[in-house]
Amino acid sequence: MYEFEIQNMTCGHCAGTVEKAIKAADPAASASIDLTAKSAKVETRVDPATIKAAIENAGYPSSFRQI
Template identity: 75%
Template sequence: MYEFSIQNMTCGHCAGTVEKAIKATDPTALAKVDLPTRTAKVETTVDPATIAAAIENAGYPNSFKSL
C-alpha cells in the first residue's frame, strides 16, 4: 500500500479526478482519496511511480511513500 500526498486538491471534483487517474492506471486498485488531508491511500500491483505520473498528468503534483 502507498500513500500519495497530493498538492492542489481542494474540492470534491479534484478528489474525483485523482481517483479517476488512479483507476485509469490500475482498474483493480483499491484507492481511498481523502480531501481534508490531501492524501490518497492506494493498494495496487502497479509501480507507484506510474500512478504518481498519472496523478501528475491530471494536474496534481504529488509524492508517495510506502505504508
C-alpha cells in the first residue's frame, strides 16, 4: 500500500478527479481519498510511479511513500 500526498486538492470534485485518475492507471486499485489530509491511500499492483504520473496528469502534484 502507498500513501500519496496530493497538492491542490480542495474539494469533492478534486477528490473524484484524483480517484478517476488512479482507477484509469489501475482499474483494480483500491483507493481511499482523504480530502482533509490531502492524501490518498492506494492498494495497487502497478508501479506507484505510474499512479503518481496519472494523478499529476490530472493536474495534482503529488508524492508517495510505501506504508
